[in-house]
Amino acid sequence: MNDQESHKPVTVSAKIPEALYAELALRIPEGERSDFIREAIIEKLEKTPRPQKILELERRIKKLESDLSEIKRSVSDLDILTFSEGKANPHAFCVDSVDRKIVDHLIHYKGATTPELAEALGLNRWLILNRLRRIQTSSKRQLGKEIIVYYAGRRLGKVKAWWLVEDLVGEER
Numbered sequence: 001m002n003d004q005e006s007h008k009p010v011t012v013s014a015k016i017p018e019a020l021y022a023e024l025a026l027r028i029p030e031g032e033r034s035d036f037i038r039e040a041i042i043e044k045l046e047k048t049p050r051p052q053k054i055l056e057l058e059r060r061i062k063k064l065e066s067d068l069s070e071i072k073r074s075v076s077d078l079d080i081l082t083f084s085e086g087k088a089n090p091h092a093f094c095v096d097s098v099d100r101k102i103v104d105h106l107i108h109y110k111g112a113t114t115p116e117l118a119e120a121l122g123l124n125r126w127l128i129l130n131r132l133r134r135i136q137t138s139s140k141r142q143l144g145k146e147i148i149v150y151y152a153g154r155r156l157g158k159v160k161a162w163w164l165v166e167d168l169v170g171e172e173r
Contacts, residue, residue: 110166
């Protein structure tokens with residue numbers, strides 16, 4: 001499309017309430033109404049973001065979130081995060097990314113049932129159960145206490161769920 005075609009005027013019709021038209025006729029002289037409406041449309045369009053720009057921003061935000069998650073995971077792997085005195089880093093008992101995902105979910109939601117974890121992480125619930133037990137026994141062996149426990153009763157609206165022992169799990173500083 002050449003520059004001359006992009007500036008070629010096109011007729012647009014719009015239905016507006018009578019009261020709005022009366023106000024327009026009262027405020028804007030007859031020969032200037034077309035220019036006024038055109039400028040109002042241009043002004044409104046300048047304030048409205050383009051759809052592809054919004055999609056691009058959403059993609060960039062998702063990438064940033066992904067990168068931040070990767071950085072947190074790497075820092076956790078290196079045990080660079082410091083924890084409050086007398087507290088344990090729950091990621092220290094993780095062997096791989098599956099364990100880290102389980103622990104991250106438990107940290108975020110404070111507790112979860114095995115089926116909830118399986119659904120949230122998209123993994124087999126038996127795999128998750130075995131991982132939870134391994135983290136539990138590993139922490140018991142290394143700390144003398146378990147950092148996650150299974151409680152069959154009702155707690156915070158969940159029955160038969162796994163919980164982080166908040167007295168042992170430290171807050172990141």
